[in-house]
Amino acid sequence: MARQVQDLIIEAQGLHTYYGDSHILHGISVSIGPGETLSLMGRNGMGKTTLLRSLLGLTPPRRGTVKIYGRDMTGAPPEKIVRQGIAFVPEDRGIFPNLTVRENLVMAARPGPDGRKDWDLTRVLDTFPRLAQRMTNMGNHLSGGEQQMLTVGRALMTNPDLLILDEATEGLAPLIRKEIWSVVRQIKQSGIAAVIVDKDIKALLELADRNIIISKGRIVYEGSSKELAANPEIHIQHLGV
Amino acid sequence: MSTLTRSLPLLAALLALVLFPLFGSSFYVGLVTRIIIIAIFAMSLDLLIGYTGLVSFGHAAFFGIGGYALAIAFQDASVIHLWQALPLSLFAAALAALVVGWVSIRTSGIYFIMITLALSQMFFYYFFESPRYGGDDGIFLFLKPVLMVGSEDILNLDHENNFYYFALSCLVLGYLFLVMILQAPFGKVIKAIKVNEHRVRALGYSTNGYKLVSFVIAGTLAGLAGFLEGAHTGYINPAYMSWHESGVCIAIVILGGVGTLYGPIVGAFIIVLLQNFLPEFTEHWQLLLGGIVIAVVLFLPRGATSLLPRIRSLIRMEKSISLSQEEKAKGDADG
Numbered sequence: 001m002a003r004q005v006q007d008l009i010i011e012a013q014g015l016h017t018y019y020g021d022s023h024i025l026h027g028i029s030v031s032i033g034p035g036e037t038l039s040l041m042g043r044n045g046m047g048k049t050t051l052l053r054s055l056l057g058l059t060p061p062r063r064g065t066v067k068i069y070g071r072d073m074t075g076a077p078p079e080k081i082v083r084q085g086i087a088f089v090p091e092d093r094g095i096f097p098n099l100t101v102r103e104n105l106v107m108a109a110r111p112g113p114d115g116r117k118d119w120d121l122t123r124v125l126d127t128f129p130r131l132a133q134r135m136t137n138m139g140n141h142l143s144g145g146e147q148q149m150l151t152v153g154r155a156l157m158t159n160p161d162l163l164i165l166d167e168a169t170e171g172l173a174p175l176i177r178k179e180i181w182s183v184v185r186q187i188k189q190s191g192i193a194a195v196i197v198d199k200d201i202k203a204l205l206e207l208a209d210r211n212i213i214i215s216k217g218r219i220v221y222e223g224s225s226k227e228l229a230a231n232p233e234i235h236i237q238h239l240g241v
Numbered sequence: 242m243s244t245l246t247r248s249l250p251l252l253a254a255l256l257a258l259v260l261f262p263l264f265g266s267s268f269y270v271g272l273v274t275r276i277i278i279i280a281i282f283a284m285s286l287d288l289l290i291g292y293t294g295l296v297s298f299g300h301a302a303f304f305g306i307g308g309y310a311l312a313i314a315f316q317d318a319s320v321i322h323l324w325q326a327l328p329l330s331l332f333a334a335a336l337a338a339l340v341v342g343w344v345s346i347r348t349s350g351i352y353f354i355m356i357t358l359a360l361s362q363m364f365f366y367y368f369f370e371s372p373r374y375g376g377d378d379g380i381f382l383f384l385k386p387v388l389m390v391g392s393e394d395i396l397n398l399d400h401e402n403n404f405y406y407f408a409l410s411c412l413v414l415g416y417l418f419l420v421m422i423l424q425a426p427f428g429k430v431i432k433a434i435k436v437n438e439h440r441v442r443a444l445g446y447s448t449n450g451y452k453l454v455s456f457v458i459a460g461t462l463a464g465l466a467g468f469l470e471g472a473h474t475g476y477i478n479p480a481y482m483s484w485h486e487s488g489v490c491i492a493i494v495i496l497g498g499v500g501t502l503y504g505p506i507v508g509a510f511i512i513v514l515l516q517n518f519l520p521e522f523t524e525h526w527q528l529l530l531g532g533i534v535i536a537v538v539l540f541l542p543r544g545a546t547s548l549l550p551r552i553r554s555l556i557r558m559e560k561s562i563s564l565s566q567e568e569k570a571k572g573d574a575d576g
Binding site: 056058077078079080082083088090094096097098099103106107108110154158 | 432436437439440444446
């Protein structure tokens, strides 16, 4: 099936997701277009990570549909969903501690769904020169910042159309944070779409085209960065800052 | 540490094994042959436990099937051609591993252990209750496999030394084969699966396929060991497939060092030698054996082979401590 340029990468409708008996997502609908940067905000435990996991099939929704490039992928296994051109940088970084930095990167390498090979080992190492110095280190012999760079680098090795970052800067030193944000900016400029979950609202407003605030499993606000920046009472109400 | 210094003890051990038949009596050559066979079996299980994260409690089934395939097909033959018998055994074990693996890899953790145990016990009882295949008496083989070109035999396994070197070659080739696939992209994916399967799936890998291939490779290698055991002893019976044998195999892997490949080889030496010599001291030797296994697990949780790197790092630590003390003394003197 040929892909239409105007097709949304992800179009999710009415997602209801549960962990056992607890109802986490209450009918969330969200979409991401090509090249678009979307931020997901909300306090801890409001369902941001669950929403990402539902989109990726890691925690399939009990009701609702997930379409990837117009094709219904609800309930499909995560490997099928991400093969459509989605890369996930999980909250816990997800490095493989028993593989070296090089192996962590190379194992993820594949052309994008349309055969694109923009990102290879050389380009990832140019983007993260620190990793180039650590190639033979095992994944667990890295600082937190290096691990984060490795996860982002590994995600880029899959030549995605969409990059999903869950708390990519959490717990990192300010300088490293800055480095990660500057890479995210480069990624955005290269035309890759992104969904970003983070606590750094200022950085998110600068980057995102559109912002979504989630509270108790529902979308309580959706709007452009300009609008959100102009209405600080929204932050106070939903984010407590 | 360079690759050379790391593989030096391995090369030395290999050299010792190559030279052994020149000095050992035929009894001991036979004993070490048995150890080598068990080492291949345990090494194949390490691919599952140590690298793929699949604790199979039914690995003995494939060992038994390798042996039974040889015995059933050739019990009445006038000559056992190696080039026919070996591929047959490997194929039978691979096929069984494909079926068992296909069912069991869908589960994980304790359920995987239970299902591999259950499926292997089905094989055990099938042979146990099949009069055609000798039931619990098993099958005797009166010939050893030979490799012939025309009417000339190139390799006759009837000679103990020939068998020894054949088994040793199988061990070395099996080891190198496993090292090779672990260095290949395939190996990286299964190592990653061991750490976190969800994460690997989120990277776009269909992990079940990888686990199944790993399971079939391990089963086939176990079948090779079973083939060698059947050919070596000229006898195969259902006890080879019992859960007890699967358990001993796990113990060997853990005792030697999980996730090293050479650890299980060392483990096979320890267990088989203890099984052979402890009974000379006491009839309660299994109690002693159990005690030794417990002691190793408690004091060397990464297996007997972790002793060497431990000693090395201790020496290095001593050195760096004495160095830093010297520096400190120097600093104090300067200050």
